[in-house]
Amino acid sequence: GAGVSQSPSNKVTEKGKDVELRCDPISGHTALYWYRQSLGQGLEFLIYFQGNSAPDKSGLPSDRFSAERTGGSVSTLTIQRTQQEDSAVYLCASSLEAGRTNTEAFFGQGTRLTVV
Amino acid sequence: AQSVTQLDSQVPVFEEAPVELRCNYSSSVSVYLFWYVQYPNQGLQLLLKYLSGSTLVKGINGFEAEFNKSQTSFHLRKPSVHISDTAEYFCAVRINNQGGKLIFGQGTELSVKP
Numbered sequence: 001g002a003g004v005s006q007s008p009s010n011k012v013t014e015k016g017k018d019v020e021l022r023c024d025p026i027s028g029h030t031a032l033y034w035y036r037q038s039l040g041q042g043l044e045f046l047i048y049f050q051g052n053s054a055p056d057k058s059g060l061p062s063d064r065f066s067a068e069r070t071g072g073s074v075s076t077l078t079i080q081r082t083q084q085e086d087s088a089v090y091l092c093a094s095s096l097e098a099g100r101t102n103t104e105a106f107f108g109q110g111t112r113l114t115v116v
Numbered sequence: 117a118q119s120v121t122q123l124d125s126q127v128p129v130f131e132e133a134p135v136e137l138r139c140n141y142s143s144s145v146s147v148y149l150f151w152y153v154q155y156p157n158q159g160l161q162l163l164l165k166y167l168s169g170s171t172l173v174k175g176i177n178g179f180e181a182e183f184n185k186s187q188t189s190f191h192l193r194k195p196s197v198h199i200s201d202t203a204e205y206f207c208a209v210r211i212n213n214q215g216g217k218l219i220f221g222q223g224t225e226l227s228v229k230p
Contacts, residue, residue, distance in 0.1 A: 004159070031216055043206060043220035056215050091159060098215040102167060105218065107152075107159035 002026075004108035006092050012114045013082055021077040021111045025094030032075050033095075033105060034067060038088035046090075049075060050098040082115045089113070118143040120207050122221035130229055131199055137192040137224045139207030147209040149190040150218065151181055154204045163205070166190065177201065202228045 005024040013019050025032050034046040045059040049069045060066070064083075069075040079086055089112050093105040123138040141147065148167050152160040164175025171183040181192045190207060207221040 033217060035218075035220075042222040043208075043218075045217045045219065048215050048217050050215065056217060059217075093160075095216060099213070100216070103216070104162055104165070105216070107161070109157075109159040 004092055004094050004106050006090075006108035006111050008111060009109065010112045010114075012116060015084060015115055016081055018078065018080045019082055019113065021079075021090050021113070023075045023077070023092030023094075023108060025073065025075070025092070026106055027073075029094035029096055029106075030072060031095045031098035031100075031105075032069060033093040034075070034077050035091045035093065036061075036088045037091055037110070041088075043091070046077070048098060055098075079113075082113075084115045087113055087115045118145075118147065118209055118211055118219050120209055120219055120221035122205075122207055122224050124224050125222065126225045126227065128227045128229065129197055132196045134195050135193065135197050135201075135226065137205050137207075137226065139190045139192065139221055141188050141190065141207075141209050143188075143209060143211070145211060145213065147211055149181075149183060150208045150210065151175065151179070151190070151192050152206045152208060152220075153177075154206065154223075156203070160206065163192070197226070197228045199228050199230060201226060 007022045033048045047057040064080045067077045089110040091110045093107045095105045096103045119142045121140045150165045151163040166183045174180045204223045208218040
């Protein structure tokens with residue numbers, strides 16, 4: 001596609017429900033990153049994929065958070081039993097290859113998650 | 117551990133005035149440096165990056181930044197701002213041996229007034 005696509009753009013969910021956030025990277029980009037943007041915490045790294053593997057998931061805040069990537073393309077971030085502190089904008093980015101020197105990460109417009 | 121500090125959370129400035137957004141970083145290994153801009157309800161857009169070579173880097177929309185290794189700084193500058201530059205600006209470092217993940221500063225909200 002022309003850019004990184006994230007869906008939904010907005011999601012309101014009740015506390016305790018599970019949510020799935022989707023990221024469709026730029027075609028041909030093998031690296032995919034998830035970040036969270038929240039008030040008071042700024043932009044935090046969550047996890048990245050190179051292909052379908054996740055070499056670094058150190059930023060996932062708890063075991064309620066998980067992510068997968070299939071076919072080296074679309075990725076899904078799942079939050080189980082959502083809590084109010086999960087409310088944030090979740091940003092996805094992709095780049096040609098993780099760790100490649102002269103490469104740029106392109107960001108999607110994010111999914112705004114509100115837990116009520 | 118690596119960290120990025122943006123010294124000003126908000127910078128108000130009048131149109132056509134110069135502006136400098138400050139960024140300092142801490143890292144024990146070599147890094148690449150970036151500035152991103154986020155317009156309201158948008159994702160992040162790359163303004164400029166420093167990978168190597170000349171320490172003065174020019175980016176889009178008339179912005180430039182200077183890498184200062186001794187002061188571990190990467191301040192962003194523009195000689196004359198426009199109303200359309202109103203946005204949030206993020207400084208980030210990419211650690212060379214950590215898969216390309218970015219560590220961001222807290223952001224600086226630039227507000228340009230007429």
